[in-house]
Amino acid sequence: MDGDECANPQLLAWVKEWLDVARERNSKGFTTYKHAYDSLKACPITFQHPAELQQLKGFGPKLCERLTDLLKKHCQETGAPMPEHPQARKAAQNKARGTSESAGQEGSKQAKTRKKKSYVPTFRSGAYAIVVGLSSQSADATLGLTKAELIELAQPHCDASFTAPSDPTKFYTAWNSVKTLLQKELVYERGRPLRRYALTDEGWEVVQRIKETPHWQAENPQQPPLAEPEIGPGVLPAVELDQTTTSEYQNVISDDPNFLENGAFPSFTPITLEPGTFSVQLLLDVREVRAKTDRDYMKEELAKQGVTPIMRSLELGDAQWIAKCNDASMLARHGAEGDEVVLDWIVERKRLDDLIGSIKDGRFHEQKFRLKRSGVKKVVYIIEDISMDSGTLTKYEEAVQSAIASTQVVNEYFVKRTTKMDETIRYLARMTAMLKRTYERKPLRVIPTRALTANNYMSLIEHLREKEPSQGYYVTYPAFASMASKSEMLTLRDIFLKMLMTTKGVTGERALEIQKRWKTPYNFVKAFEGCGPGEQGQKRKRELVSNEMANLIGRKKITKPLSLRIAEVWGDV
Template identity: 30%
Template sequence: MSNGNGGKRITLKRSRPNPIFEDWLKELHEEAKEKKSKLEPMLKEALDSMSKYPLPLKSGAECAILKGFDKKLCRFLDIRLEAYYNNTNGSEPKVSSQTCTVSMKSSSTQTSTSDSTNMANNNDSSTSNSLNADSAPSDSSSGQTKKPRIFKPVFRSGSYAILVALLEQLRNNPLKSALEKQELISLAQPHSEESFSRPKPNSFYTAWSSMKTLISKRLVVCTRSKKTTYSLSDDGIALAIQVLEDYKDRPTVNDVIFNGAPTSNLNPMRNQDNLTPGGSSTSSQTVTPVLSQTSSSDSVFIDMPPDSFHVILLIDKNETGGVSKKDDPTVAQFKKYPDLKHEYRSLKIGDFTWIARHKSNKDHELVLPYIVERKRMDDFGSSIKDGRFHEQKFRLRKCGLYNVIYLVENYGSNKHVGLPFQSLMQALANTRVQDQFKVHVTDSLNNSARFLAMMTKRLTIEYKDKHLFGRNQESQGEKLMTFDYFNKASSKSKPLTVTEMFIKLLVQLKGLSVEKALAITKVYSTPKSLITAYEKCTQREGETLLANLKYGTQNRNVGPKISKSIYRFLVWKECE
């Protein structure tokens, strides 16, 4: 078709067909790059493919056709888009044919963007519904303008914690009311249920993401010079004071556990076993520890009358990235419980245990018969593949503490955990049934810390009226062992007896639990004694030699499969 331009074709090109999606992706990419997140390459690929795509996209789901967009990212864009529309009174952004710019106020854009970010983070559920006064919609039926909803952070959310921390800083040190990020996180974390350093499962956001909402609402002032600092505005001070007043009677998790507050605010925890100390759930079997004695039995006798000691939770230093590291997720979780008596030490076995320490003589410490091994689901899968799982169970079984708790944390949706999820569940079932360990599964590090805090409180109640005593030797009946003896005797580097080495060898065989290995070594304490017995048998007799040995409290048979496997393993000849 000819036209007035000499027959030249005129093309209309959209410079940015999807500016909102691009801006959100840039925001995510910059944050991931700053934190050196593993998601940074994926977000960069998504941003590049979005900037090159020539057509407008109406939803996050449509973005799935582009490179770098997985289901989580598409879902995130849909959630954020929904919040965007809610804050613009349900109208879609108008796009011009040439520049594709959003036709709305910049202040409204900023507010909706930060609100939707907070909605995705799920820290402040009320934020996604809040509107600024200048964008309040009118009621068409009455002709009146609706009152704008006032922003109020959810109790112990990220926004709540930041406001309270900055207000405390202002009150304690008015001359230094502005804080750098790490200083602020350190003060805010005890006031928040969510982590400021570790993203929620299946999410890009931490509690710190709430800062964008607070800045956009002019509650927090961000000052950028040589170092970026944050302080409360006048409106922020007023809101922080109001929030503290409104929530002053709301109990925290710490109050619920340690101060007898109502338990209605506690989320129920999924508990695979009843772990009441001293109750019927405690395994009734008599455990014969195979601990090697490392101290003289005639050492000082420790005697602790009722109410003369504190129950203290011990946390293995290796469970943290460093106790002095201010933003370590594990340390931050336990800081939420100011009434929890806990310490960080190097534990030779397990990740958590409890001691009774004399109130006046701090050197007198007796280990209570409870020990916890904590595994995140992906680490649990790795430990099975590399053999650590069986070795750790063996060492836990012989550490002399008869209440062994296997604490397992879900890892997001448990999709990338090294082994099929069903295989991990079977391994946990075997741990519970064959090894007779207690198994407890939580959804997050937050709930794991809560479980341990509750266990500490329950143990405190259980033992407060008990008379405790012990020495530097193995636990026997009600006699406890000292912490020094426990840690030295549990060391990996200590010499193992031939029987202990034989047990470690046996538990590497498929289906052979520690209980079965203990039953076998009770009759045949060394490999040589068992091989000697095999030499006197025919092949058929050798394969069934161990089948009828009894193990565990229910006196079950070791079984023909295990018996046959051990025979073929030790005899070193082909068997038909």
């Protein structure tokens, strides 16, 4: 290890060799070697044995093995002693310490007893659930269970899913642990073509002991395993399906622009929903699916957690909570429609890859913009991890970090990171429970829909929040949905703004300034035509915008070149 900047020059040289060969041959392994090379080069730690390299990014067992072989050869050639394998070293160290601690016999005993120790599946793992699930059969039933039956019985005992891989890029599920059980001979399988599974005698013993543990008892209070209530795929949870289309709410809210333009808020008597007359429910977007082939996963999983979501195609967000009146006509009697009131919380769920995608193409901003306009007070961004190519992940790490931070502090949205969809589901379930506790205790005050317009909605909500921060005012779901769909409706002005912004350099602020002066595309084109023909006219056209807006500064300033560019597009210069 001479003065080279890399801590492991010899190992690095070998990796470099591979890298060069791969490059020459144009081999696909090039990237692999490149990753390995880069990470080894950057690593400041000096390694004794190639096996230690596995802790680095880009090194796996195979590369380490090859390096070990090379090192062996190298050591033989140079006559240097081959370094000890780290595990062997560790063992030796342990031993040494054991003796020095004068507890040598304990150390060796430990090693022995460990060998003797019987296999016990991890608590709430797939293997555990399978064993427990199989134990629900009577001991003398020899037929065994099919995979489908067994999964149905086992799933409640397991944190991971037996049917869905932990994330869409992976292919194994909790079911894979059955192989371990077969190997450990706790379970046996037989039967062709449909395999059936049953516990071996050894398996029964383990189950008996499992059932004696406080952990199992805590999970399954009092009842015999067979009586355990199961919700299997055969018995679909009663999920309310509410496939309303957006158009239904389209015109719930008046969009008369002249309605109360003067800024005075309409006086209204809020409809009060007393505690007990409503229940808090979770609305879930129908498009929130785990995979194309597994559309109902979320709904079913939530149902298993005791939360029955109302499935609906949502105008905004992926989940939100409503207070549903027990008496369906309650709101109607007081001048609001429907029987649902939108609460403060809305959830936007994003898988990490979606997040990166939406940052790249600008949808991220757009979605936050729409959430902001919805007037919902509390937005929760759930960012679900997904195993991604580490290269891509590092590339966008900063962007993701930045997006999360700005969402938190600038938009003041809550960001929740989860590791997989199951965690998201658990979070939603827990959240539902929490909101139930929070909202169902106190009366809800609902703004009658007739007091709302598309124009006063935001300011009215703001105003009420300021005036009575402790008191929540809510709108009905139909009103909310109408508002959300309205926000996507563009006026001629908006289209003109967008058209202006297609010219490079015309930012939103500049476009707004231009639109203030020329209201519509027609006016703008005519203004250019009004500049007249000939050289003079051309000049006037070129400077039309910049002259008109000469007094603006900063971001709104329109410079001559930009004015020229605009004129080129709109005025045929």
